[in-house]
Every structure is written in C-alpha cells, then in structure tokens.
Amino acid sequence: MNVQAVEDQAAKAMAERFFWIGPTIDGAAKVSGLLPAGHAAVVRGVLDGLSNPKGKKTVTFQTDPAQDPADARTRGQKAADHLRDVFSSAARSAEMPDMGGDHPTVWISTTAAELQSGSGLAFYAGSPEPVPVSEAVQAACAGGIQTVIFGKDGDVLNLGLEVRGFTKRQRRAIALRDGGTCIIPGCQVPAQWCEVHHVTPYQDGGPTDVCNGVLGCWFHHHEIETGPWHLRMTHGTPEVRYAAAGKVLDWRPAGNGTAARLRAQAPPGE
Numbered sequence: 224m225n226v227q228a229v230e231d232q233a234a235k236a237m238a239e240r241f242f243w244i245g246p247t248i249d250g251a252a253k254v255s256g257l258l259p260a261g262h263a264a265v266v267r268g269v270l271d272g273l274s275n276p277k278g279k280k281t282v283t284f285q286t287d288p289a290q291d292p293a294d295a296r297t298r299g300q301k302a303a304d305h306l307r308d309v310f311s312s313a314a315r316s317a318e319m320p321d322m323g324g325d326h327p328t329v330w331i332s333t334t335a336a337e338l339q340s341g342s343g344l345a346f347y348a349g350s351p352e353p354v355p356v357s358e359a360v361q362a363a364c365a366g367g368i369q370t371v372i373f374g375k376d377g378d379v380l381n382l383g384l385e386v387r388g389f390t391k392r393q394r395r396a397i398a399l400r401d402g403g404t405c406i407i408p409g410c411q412v413p414a415q416w417c418e419v420h421h422v423t424p425y426q427d428g429g430p431t432d433v434c435n436g437v438l439g440c441w442f443h444h445h446e447i448e449t450g451p452w453h454l455r456m457t458h459g460t461p462e463v464r465y466a467a468a469g470k471v472l473d474w475r476p477a478g479n480g481t482a483a484r485l486r487a488q489a490p491p492g493e
C-alpha cells in the first residue's frame with residue numbers, strides 16, 4: 224500500500240470514527256463503535272495490559288499461590304470489568320480535586336432501609352431502570368460513586384462521598400502496605416484502578432481509615448461483597464479467604480507490599 228493510500232485510509236477512519244453507548248434496557252446497555260487505529264491501540268493496550276500482565280510479575284509473598292482458584296471469567300467479561308475499572312478511576316480523579324464532591328460523575332440512589340437490609344432497589348441517575356441495592360452498597364463502600372440515600376418520607380439523609388471517600392493519601396498508603404495491585408491473589412489490576420473496600424462496612428461503624436481499607440478491582444470488590452472472597456484485618460494488615468461450594472481455603476495473609484515483606488522476614492510464630 225502506498226503512502227497516499229494509507230493516508231486516505233486513515234482520513235476515512237477518522238471521518239467515520241464513533242463510540243456509542245445506548246440506554247439501559249432490561250438491565251444492560253449496548254455499546255458499539257469504530258475506532259481509528261491509534262484510538263484502538265490505546266484502548267487495546269490498556270485492556271490487554273490488565274488481562275495479560277506479561278513482564279509485570281512482581282515478587283509475591285503469598286503463602287501458597289498454587290492453591291488460588293482460577294478466575295472463571297471469560298476474556299470478554301474481564302475486558303468489560305476492566306473497562307469499568309479504568310473509567311471509575313477517571314471518575315474518581317475528576318472528583319478528587321475538591322473533596323466537596325461538587326462534580327460527581329455517577330450518582331446512585333436508594334433508601335436507608337434498603338441499604339441497611341441489603342434487599343431492595345437502587346437507581347443510577349439518568350436511567351429509569353432499577354438495579355439491585357447491592358450496587359449501591361458497593362458504591363457507598365468504595366466512595367467513587369455519589370450515593371444519595373433517602374429516608375422513608377423521601378428526604379435526603381446522606382450524600383455519601385464527602386464522609387466516606389478515601390483520600391488520595393489514604394489510597395497511596397494502602398497501596399504501599401498491600402502492594403500495587405488488587406488485594407485478591409493473582410489479580411493484576413493496578414492500585415490506581417481499584418476501589419477501596421471498607422473491611423468493616425461503614426454502615427456497621429467501620430471507619431474510612433487506612434486500617435479498615437483494602438484495594439480491590441471492581442469485580443473482586445463485588446466478589447468480596449457478595450461472592451466467595453472474604454477479607455479481615457489482623458494487626459492492621461489484610462487476610463483473605465476463599466470459600467465457595469466445593470472449595471474452602473484457610474485464612475491467609477494477602478497483598479505483596481511492605482506488610483507482606485515484613486511478615487516474610489519475621490521469625491516463625493511471630
């Protein structure tokens with residue numbers, strides 16, 4: 224292909240470029256688009272880097288990585304989750320400059336009763352379709368989404384972000400303690416794209432504090448809230464446990480940051 228043909232092709236791709244996300248219908252939104260080569264390379268590079276972190280192996284101090292259950296997601300499911308991780312990070316950084324939360328990009332609403340019971344409905348702003356209240360529970364825990372909680376008379380009880388969002392400094396300290404990735408063994412989603420999970424839920428009095436926060440990618444945060452992964456803090460550092468039908472593992476230390484390095488150096492029994 225000669226230079227002129229390549230330039231013509233690139234110009235055509237630029238002219239025809241688009242990205243479209245449809246309305247939420249029946250619980251999901253369709254997306255489609257046409258990306259010029261450079262746009263596609265950037266998007267593909269980020270998603271591939273998250274799915275196949277070749278050459279990014281860090282030293283880990285897991286007690287027995289061989290026992291980690293395999294991630295059951297398909298490649299497409301992982302890519303969808305990673306897309307959310309990356310956009311969530313962008314949403315957080317748009318909010319962070321002023322912790323007043325004047326410009327939240329995503330809002331979700333529910334009632335105090337439904338949030339407390341964990342059973343009921345929530346609504347994302349801009350969509351009339353309800354979602355399970357577990358989405359609001361996770362959003363309120365992570366703090367990256369503005370959670371609006373209504374009382375029984377329709378009065379606004381709480382605008383979550385100001386009081387519950389972890390600060391950049393706290394996120395950084397947690398990442399240094401636990402390592403630069405999601406807390407779940409084997410997951411390579413980098414810390415900056417992770418949500419901060421309250422180990423003791425904020426609605427049970429868990430503080431928005433380094434000693435109560437761990438970093439998890441959206442999917443694993445979801446799995447901690449509703450699935451097989453469980454977390455607890457022991458002497459200020461996280462421990463993880465996998466428990467599902469047919470496979471139950473013991474509690475063990477999680478993370479590969481400074482805390483894990485110090486644990487590895489400690490004499491047995493300490």
Ligand SMILES: [Zn+2]
Pocket residue numbers: 405406407410411412439440441442443444
């Ligand atoms: Zn993860």
